Amino acid sequence: MDTLLAVRARGITKCFGDVVALDGVDLDVTQGQIHGLVGPNGAGKTTLLGLLLGLAVADGGGLEILGTPVGRALAAPDGVAGFVDGPGLYPSLTARQNLAALAALRGQDARTAGIDDVLAQVGLTDVADDRARGFSLGMRQRLGLAAALLTRPRLLVLDEPSNGLDPAGKKHVHGVLTRLADEGTAVVLSSHRMDDLEALCSEVTILATGRIAFSGPLGKLAAENRELDYRLLTSDTHAARELALGTDGVRVVDDAGLRNDADVLVVRALVPALDELVVGLVRAGIALRELAPVVSPLEAAFLALTQQQEAGR
Amino acid sequence: MTAANVVADNVVPTRRVPVSRGYRFELVKLVSQWRIRLLVLACWIAPALFVAAVSRQSTLPVDTLFGRWMHATAWAGPLVMLGFAGTWALPLLTSVVAGDVFASEDRLGTWRHLLVAVRSPGRIFAAKALASLTVLLLLVTGMACSSAVGGVLAVGNQPLVGLDGHLLTPSDAAGQVFLAWACALAPTLALAGIGLLGSIALGRSPMGLLLPALVALAMQLAQMMPLPVAVRLALPGYAFISWNGLFTGPRQLAPLLIGIAVSLVWAVTATVLAYLLFLRRDFTNLTDDGSARRALLAGALPLAGLLAATVAVVAVTTPATGSGIEQDKVQRSVATAFAHLYRMQTDQLNRPAVTENQLKATAACTKGSVADGAEGAGNDWRCVVSWHLPGVATTGQAIYQLDVTPDGRYVADGDGPKEVNGYFLVRTPVGDAPNPLWQFDGNVELLATSPKG
Structure with a gap:
């Protein structure tokens, strides 16, 4: 097998008290692939995305992200970016200031970090100097994606990135994700919008009550159906x-x-x-x-x- | 070679963001908030305006320590401001800054974003704590400098009358004033630590934001109660009061240093508790709003234990007994202040100079009907001060009514004779002037031991 794996999860379990959020989950995501994650509310999607982003650690099983085994400490390897439950933005800062602060946090020079470029990619150039306080949900989603792009990720993890997007915004986001995948970035995204997933993803994983109900190419899913x-x-x-x-x-x-x-x-x-x-x-x-x-x-x-x-x- | 291993060769391991960058990030976020900008502006401008305005009024805030001297020297204004700051401003500022620094991320839903970006809860904590500390220092420095500038511009750089009546030269007064403000940083840090703890333990709950102010209020109420000295000194807010000891001669350093040490221990303990609580937080749970049980077990109980321990340590290691306000201490304090202020009055009236040693001032004080062994706070203290003048056979006597508060401060109100301390003005060769012996503020050192024999 020559395919490069961005995510390799084996038997991942995660519990919150008595609640089993993930129960023996296996997941493979190759580089350059857009992988969809679907499941009903409470299926464990956000928990799984949180593990990929280093927001939580699994109680059991093995997880490798970009080839690095994830240990017991909270922290994802370099090259991982994204958001769960909506992007984190500071309303008192403008779109550009939000990105500049993030770039500075990573030791990048705001002038050379490509802030204008990522704002253009997500279609927010016109509102770059507006405070995020007045942004709609769709604009916030796009700014969150821009923040992730700023880090030049090799694994992009997105939770419901199409929420609140108008057709133009959706086109921007789909274009960005497709281009990233073409360039070799692995994208894992969850969504309840099946049309989005069908348009974007080459493979999907369906989670139900913390377990994998299906994982594989969309074509295989149709054949099994x-x-x-x-x-x-x-x-x-x-x-x-x-x-x-x-x-x-x-x-x-x-x-x-x-x-x-x-x-x-x-x-x-x-x-x-x-x-x-x-x-x-x-x-x-x-x-x-x-x-x-x-x-x-x-x-x-x-x-x-x-x-x-x-x-x- | 497995696929994962192929990738591993090209992977840079997790690089956590240095605290210095996180610190700058937190500062940017804090300074971008309008309320923080307004607070900084207010702290750097309002005290100057207040001191300048009040110093030029005919009615001075005589019920505030050093308020009666605001018309006479620039250095009384910053001390009046310090008294106000210790009571109201610093607890509220600490609430707004430190009490909100963690809770604001809960409110904005940005914890996950921050954790993904920084990759280390420990570093996030350090950056936030340092940033809030920086803003607090900026606010406190602003209040100190602004009130001093306002005083100098409005009144001028004149000597300051200390709490025992002795005169501090302008340069000494300036040094002591800024030292007093520096001492007030210790209890401010304690409140900031409590603010961090509340912000983490109680999440978005308003109680998290209000905790420093509520704790400060509780400490002030406690200081107004007739508590044993050991308990009083073991409260982290005592350093907001004990800076008074810098303005006596000799300086009352023991209570001041104990107050500062206690405050710093509280600051460190509360911050460490906040840190441990923060590391144990589940960042995948967006609805984490803290819990009363966690706040009680991880916050209130350890701090209650700390209070008990510091009371025990202070009680064992210092000569602290009872209320600390004893008859002979009151007598010495009143006699010393009277002697210093008598010299000042002598100078005002252009009479032959006299020294404290020549005056040999003594005071005989009673509290209510207790003539011997009186002790404790109250407004029923009455002192008869006696003094001698060189070449005069008769002994001068003046009466004072004292209102002594439980923290050892008192106001002595002259009760005659009129020529000495019975009237608020004295007739000087250049016109009427405030009578320094009519009313004065004083301070009983709670820890001082009585001379035996």
Whole structure:
């Protein structure tokens, strides 16, 4: 195996009193990879991110970050940056002063630390000299990302970085994360926004009640998954419905009426059966105008796996 | 070779941020706050304005130590300010600065950010403690310098009348005034340590912010109670009072040094407790607001133990017994102050000079109906001062009513004869002037032993 690991966790456990936050968690994140972390509230995502950032130490198991075994002391190795539960900003300082203070803390000269560059990367150049007190949540998130970028991280840990972002801000953040990954930085991010994770991540880990429910590439997740609901918009809904009813492995979900859209057909199928339906529609001369999963494969897998895990307990 | 090992070859181990950089970072954060900027401005400007304004008024704050001399010398103003600072300003300033330095990170939710950046809770603690100490020093220095400048500009660099009536030259007075302010730093540090402890133990709770002020208030109330001397000296706020001993001759150094030592022990103990509590904190828990139980077990109980220990040490190692206010000490103090002030009055009236030795002043004091062995604080002390003038056969006598407070301070109020101490003005060759013998402040040294025989 030649891949360089930025994070290697084996059997990590962490308890808070009687509460088991992490229970035997394994995690591998390679350099240059954006790795998503999903799970319901209380699944242990923030605890795991906190361990990566050196905010807490595991009670058991082994953790290597950027090749350095993490000891019992609170502190992450150099090259790790990020935030959990929102970025830490000082409201009495401007965006530029927040970054300059952070640069000075790391012994960097504020003039040469690249503050303007990182502000431009996250789209905050226009408000660089405004106090952080007046920043919206999205601007705070972007400034937090800029603060992390200032350290030129090789492992970037972000908790819900898309919270509060408008489309422009989201575009900036996605662009920055993708470029960082291209340059070899490993990114671990948690989010409840499945569309973000699907757009950004090559691998995901699903946590449920402190345990790993799934970890691996998104494609593998889709393959492991069960039937999905798909939304079809065709030129002849009635004929399409008849065709769907006659296709093996395809079931019509009769909730289109609930969606207040009589032209929409919702079917439940695995991918091969869906392919067959699409071919049938085309052969029958029915135009397929829209085909999309009702919920994303990741979200469906997330719901299925976490519910399964909960039921197993 | 494993993947992790491949990476390990290129990895720089964890580098913690030096305390000096963390210190600068904390200073930037503190100074960027408007309330801190306003406090610094206020401490460097307001005392000068206050001293200058009050010194030029016809009515002086005579109920404040040295207040009655504010019209006469620049150096009374800074001491009036010091009395006010020890009672109100320093505890409140300590609350705002040290009481909030940790709690502010809780309020802003920035602990995790700070810990990721600095990578060492111990260094964060050191940087925060040093930064808050620096700001406090800046504030205290501002008050001392500002009040001195205000006094010099408004009144001039004149001699100061000490607490036993002797005159301090302007340079001596200036030195003693700044020394007194320096001594007040010790109890300020003790309050700062308590502030750090409260800020950590109680988190965002307002009690964390108010703790230094509340402790200072409790100490002041305790000083007003008729406590045994050993307990009084073992309280960390006593050094806010014991600087008075610098303005007597000889200087009353024992209570001053004990007060400073006790304050410093409290400062160190409270800071160490705060440090230990901080290291044990769970930074992954955002809702950590401290707990009353933790504050009690890790903060209040050890400090209560420290108080008991210092009371025991002071009681064993010093001649401290009872209230410390005894009849012969009061008599000596009043007679000494009277002799010094009589010389001043003699000079004002342009009479032949006389020395304290020639006056041979003595005082006979009673407290209420107790004529022999009187002791304790109260406003029912009455003293008859007797003195001799060279070449005059009769013995002069004057009466004073004394209000002695439990900390040993007293105000002597002249009760006649009118020509000596019964009227607030004396007629001098250049017009009417305040009568130095009419009312004066004095100080009984609580630790001084009575001469036997």
